[in-house]
Amino acid sequence: MEKIKVGVIGASGYAGAELVRLLLSHPNVEIGGIYSRSYTGKPISDLYPGFQNVSYLVFDDEDSVIHNSDVIFASLPHGISEKYAKKCFDANKKFIDVGADFRLYDEEDYKEWYNLPYNEKELHKESVYGLSEIYKDKIKDASIIGNPGCYPTSVALAMYPILANTLQSDDHIIIDAKSGVTGAGKELSEGTHFPTINEGFHPYKVAQHRHTPEIEQSLSDFAKKDITVTFVPHLLPVNRGIISTIYCKVNPEITLEAIHKLYCDTYIDHKFVRVLPLEKVSDLKYVTYSNYCDISLHLDKRTNTLIVVSAIDNMVKGAAGQAIQNMNIMYGFEEDAGLNYIPPSF
Template sequence: MTVKAGVVGATGYAGAELVRLLAGHPQAELAAISSVSFTGQKLSEVYPAYYHICDKECGTQEEVVEQSDVIFAALPHGLSQEMAKTCYDAGKVFIDLGADFRLESEDDYKTWYGGEYVHKELHDMAVYALPELFRENIRGKKLIANPGCYTTAVPLALAPALKNGLIEPEGIIADCKSGVTGAGRKPTQNTHYPELNEGFSAYKVASHRHTPEMEQSLSHVAGQPVHLTFVPHLLPVNRGILATCYAKLCCDASLEEIWRVYEAQYQNEPFIRLLPEGRVADIKNVRYSNYCDISLHMDPRTHTFIAISAIDNMVKGAAGQAIQNMNLAFGLEETTGLLLTPPAF
């Protein structure tokens, strides 16, 4: 089986990463790409690294939909809803890397993104696709909301502890760091090299729009409302998400007992690497891969549990996870095209 894949927004960072990964997928063919800014130009002219690997010209969104079985939309929020309707009507699989279909509550979407649900029936059909937590909801679906980077790293770090009642659902702190590619390709003042280099700062403190999405996932896992304080930081590196999550223990379990709970939930997950005691998750060890490394820690003085996760924000936090979801939607082996070894140095 060969899946014809199209990428809308192929010249953005997430779109370009989709092209890179699809080029090595044995059961997918890159059928068409589009870009508003670079229509008519070859992708290899925008990204010289793709010379003789992807020399396709950037066409229109209509051409992508027409020529593809699955359409990946790597677009800013607010731009995917009409395209999703077009793809659904055409019987195509639509995987949205933006935020338009991630939140179950339209009120939350209005509050955090300032938009409305244009086609409410599509939102009822959409599935939130974090495979390690909601895999069975994804198989065979045609409208898939692909989680982002923070919203992957934090739930994976905390899910087993919440599911097994080991930590309190209130008072959780997610202290996260991101590589600058998470801000997208369009330059801004704070991502300009002289501003970013030699610096390290927080942004959107306790007001980042990924907050309700993380709470939504964790509440489903816990079976009760979960609230957290989320503070993201911008690292002067290209790639990576490091999520350091703090929560109060609600039992007297030892770190070894908690580790066994995590092992029981994640032992068959091909992309989660639960690190042995004494090791600490590090973004350099997951670069260019679809892995999520998790390390577990405890502060016995304050009865605080600490879970640290590391992912590549462009792969597991975006394009790699989208391809993982494509594999599930089309009944392919979930790891196909994604067993990439991170560089050792």
């Protein structure tokens, strides 16, 4: 099979560098170019020594990267991706946004949570929300993908079987989630400074995190009615990983065994969602560097509360890995191409 050429805009950031790392091992692609506004002309190995003698890619200008590529990944802060999506769309290039600009269906939600309007409104009619396991049929024909956020991915995959089958007894869901510090991006802040985060553990952006509307959007779509969430993220003193513990009231007559069977049946053909055996608990250690989402199921019979624990690597399944999975779907490649890394067990 002839290889396609891919470009990465924003390749100097954590998610962008992760895209390069994974794409270098992809059997069906060749990297057509990488771009970073701050590092043009410099080799990526100067910035990330892990690429030394592995890749000789040099940061190029944005127009060359787009011209030399069939599909473009953009890993950029919100408010920047639209202009690149427009360039790609006009040039008949596929575009996968790893940032936030194409995740929300409703512009009013984007204005409320990101304080910006949509500048390219027509492009949003062309975009598809890229939750790979759920929207595969739409993804394969899309020209623009809004890659889901890391927290929303962990929550959506955890809750899809329950909500799609109307097994919840309450339309309010509580989410207690924890992320490694790479989720905050490469730019240093007081909250991610080593002396602050080391040996500490704290919630942040309590009841005001920007992933809240995206989470509610997905869960409401699954349930076919409005679902509200109380979402509290926390910052773990680790580099990678997200662990989401989700509390959902369920109908009292349902058993944990029936719920477990439902999850296993739902994801039987989806390699990257691993439903753990009952009594096992998801652990971010066992998904690190991989595209897996591990889900464990627990039931508090006293309160009819289903507790779903979901673990992903925020840089892979929560960002670069899912973006590549979406590219694989778009081009008809094996869905796990370039994503076969087995996470360590110790």
